[in-house]
Each structure stands twice: as C-alpha cells, then as structure tokens.
Amino acid sequence: MNISVVKTILLKENFPGENIISKSFSSHSDLITGVYEGGLKIWECTFDLLAYFTKAKVKFAGKKVLDLGCGSGLLGIMAFKGGAKEIHFQDYNSVVIDEVTLPNVVANSTSEDEENDVNEPDVKRCRRSKVAQELCKFRFFSGEWSEFCKLLLSSEKLFEKYDLILTSETIYNPDYYGPLHQTFLRLLDKNGRVLLASKAHYFGVGGGTHLFQKFVEERNVFEMRTLEIIDEGLKRFLIEMNFKYPS
Template identity: 55%
Template sequence: MSFQFNFNIEERESSPGECEISLSKHTPTIPDKDVQPEDFNDLNRSSQKECVDNNECESNANSIASNKTLFCKPAAEHQIPEDVCSVLENKIVESSLGLQFVNVSVVEKTLSDSDVYGEDIVNKSITSNSDLISGVYEGGMKIWECTFDLIRYLEDKAVNFEDKAVLDLGCGAGLLGIFSLKQNSKVVHFQDYNSTVVEEITIPNALVNCDSNDLTNNINEPSGKRIKKSDAKPGLLTKCRFFSGEWSQFTQLMKNQEPPMKYNVILTSETIYNPTYYNALHEVFRNLLADDGIVYLASKSHYFGVGGGVHLFETFIKENKVFDIHTLKVHNDGLQRMLLSLVFTHS
C-alpha cells in the first residue's frame, strides 16, 4: 500500500518564555496492508511528512537546527474525570478492523467552535493548511502510518508487556499505549504536546478501547454511533496517567516524582521528523528509561520540509554514545518506513 504525504511545517516566532533546544549534544486487530487510509478516520489526512533523498533532508535539518527555538510548553497531568461518561460526551466512536477511536472530524468541528483549552489548534491548523505548527501543534490529532507498523511488530514478536511500566511518547491517539495496556502492562503513561489532544482524543480512545465491555455491541456501523452513557466503565483506565507539554518539561516533571519515574518500555511513533527536537527526545530516553529498558521507535526514513529522519537520528544517537540503536524492520511499500530499538550501551 502506498501513502501520499504533502504539507509544509510552520515555524513559531521566538518570544519570551521560549527555550533553546540544541542539536549538539487492546490487543486490537491490526490493519491489513491493503487497508486504505479512509478506513482509519481519515488516517494520514493532509499528512505533512514526506520523504526525500538524504542530501535534501540533511540540508533541511542543518537549516532548521541553526535557527530554531522551541516554546517551553509546561508539562501538566490530566486527571481522568470521576464521571468517565463525560469523556465521551458529544463524541462519535467508529470501529474498523477491531480498532475503536473517536471520530476526529467530529472533534475538530466541535473544537473549531470553541477554544476550551486555550490552544485553538484546529483553527490554527486550518488557517495555516498544516498538520504541524512548531511550538503550537505537533500533529497529535492524526493517526500516523508508522503507528500501525509498530503495533504489528509488537504483536508478531509477542513482545512481553506484562507487569511493565510503559510510556507512549508523543502519543496522539494513544494506540501504542492502548495496545500495551491490553497486554497486561502494569502502568501506561500517555504524553502528547497538546492538552487538547490528550483531553479530546487520547483519553476517549483509551476509554473506548479498554474500559467499556459493552461498547463493541454499540459500534457496528461504519459511520459510528454515539456511546450510551450507561455503557462506560472505569476498568483499565485506573492503570493510566495522561500528560501534556514539551518533552524537556515532561522529563523534569517525571524526574520530580517520588520516587523518580522510570519506564521499562518507551513506545514512540513518527517523533523524529524534526532534528531540532532530538536533544529533548534523547533526554527523555536518558532520564526516564530504566537501566534495562528498551525504546521502540517507528519512523519514515526521511521527512520533507522538516528535515529529520532515520539517518540523522541514528547519527545523533551514535554521536552521543549513550544508547545502542538497532534496526528491527524495514517497510519498502510506498515511502520507506523503519522500526528501531534503543537500549543503554551498558546493557
């Protein structure tokens, strides 16, 4: 199956309160290869992550990294409402190939009429015709293609999550974390840049996939149906915590936990598209991964317009000499996509 991606990334102008990020330093049925993007709630709609050759990627990376400043969006924890039914209010839930998820188009329509979280990411995304606005919106309302590659791999290899602490980093829809949750993880933490994404997409998806035994019976039509409030049950959500904010801020928040938080497994998909973020991402891994832990990372080989990709990221990791990085699988259908793992070098 081939996916086409077209878009531009917008850069946010520097302002007081920003920080430099230096480059130096749930077991769901998995989609078949022939499934079309429309089967997954406009999966990859208006996607801005397109591949180009190595030279162009590296040139873009150097240009972006030399001038980029990132807004230090504070990290915050999002509490699960005591009335979990309120999470699904005004939501339409769809089902396709065993996956359940809120209809993003409906969420976007609701959010375009009000700015409950003070981010206004839907209108800004529409105005800029972009799914990525650096320092404003990092694409969390889309389900990116590599997420399904990684879920397939984790399922095919029967990766053991039992009694593990798991982080779904840059979670968006939260499907990676939801998968691990249904594999008996001890705890699963979800993190995304935007509060809006966590409140309107991640938490509802966790609920409908893992915490409503009766929901499946109510979602038999392709167009989706509204959830009956009486069907929602707390269940596996008690194992979950949800966070928003910039990566360095999130890292500090989790280091300040008592005891400091360490994850046995970190799952992340399509988060290495911008090389300017590599240092902050590396610090998440270095500070929050358990000594014997592992990172599973899914990515396209190259990203047009933002400059990142596997080649640059591997180089960055090797230069820092903290992690060993390995290629787990390569997908050559359509744009090349890769699955990677990272472990501490002393492991």
C-alpha cells in the same frame, strides 16, 4: 482496537481543537512548531508499529510503558490490552490529551463483550468497578518533553522508570533530538527498551531515521537496531534502542 471514537471527536461541531486545526490547514502543514505537533492525526508509522507488536509478539505483561507523543494513544492502548501494569500517555498539546487521547483510552478500556448491554444491576456494578480499576493504570501528560521529565523526576515519590517507551514519528525535526534523547536517557529503565517508528526522511523539516541515528551514535549512550524496514512509498523504519552500558 476501537478507533471510531477518534473519528467522531474530530468531526464533531465546536471541537475545542478546531483553532489548531484551522491554523494547520491555513499553513498547509500537519505541524506548526511550538503550537501544534501533529497529535490530531494518526500517522502512518503508528500502524507499522502496531502491526509489529502483533507479529513479533511483543510482551507488555507486567511492564510500565510510556506512549511518547501519543496522539490518539493507540500504542499505549495496545500495551494495556497486552497486560501492561501501568501506562502513561504524553503529547505536546493538552487539547489532544483532553479531547482525543483520554476519550479513546476510556473507550478501549473494556472488552467488546463487556460493551454489550447488560440489564443486571450487580453485573453493571461489577463492570464499573473493573473499569475504574483499569483506569487507575493510566496517567496523562501534556507539554514539552523537558518539562514532562522535570515533573516526573521532581515528584516526592521515587519515580519508577519505564520498561518500554513507545514512540512514532517523533524524530521529524532535528531541533527536537536533544530533548528526545534526554527523555530516553532520564526516563528509561537501565534494562528498558525504546521502540521507535519513523520515516527515513521528513521533507520540509529535515529529520528522519538516518539523521537521528547519527545523532544517537555521536552521544554513545544507546545502541540502535533496525527491527524492520517497510519499503512502500516513503521508506519507513522500526527501530529498537537500549542502553549501551546499563549501570
């Protein structure tokens, strides 16, 4: 997977998100509630989840996948490379989607072999056609989770729910647990799974794995299972969620 495009975008002059970045720096925080929710940073737990996909041989082939709170879109890109039939990317900030997620997805939509220079016009045309077909698998969304749900579920076409929802470091703030739980409830297929990566505790904002688990258990909608605990530095968890009572 190629993440060099993310580094290039964030370092370039006149980056459209520089106002967000400057606000983040001036407030000494990676997060500004209601303004910036951390999408310009690749968070630690994202790499934990990517490693788990490989180690556990998670099957993406033929599945509809949502990368929720996607940032650079690495989780969704991995699903694409695993043969997912459709991948949606959602982030709070539109500048993250426009300037980071989308370019990174496009950069990773061809194999390394296809990136080599090819002089034959017919081969070039074929390659462009293939890339265009692959890009049709992707959709990109920005905004709050409640509005995102409303948009999908109010469309004229019957919405096909997600087989897999992938999300990393989205449970840092307890204020967001209600909308997040509702997003899972409304958008996950009855036989689908959520794969979630999180730190045990987020100092300063108060959220974390144990608090979210308590929130979920109180609502009695989802089962939660710990897939892996990474006990290096701040303890981190990989969690699977599915409906308790599929109907």
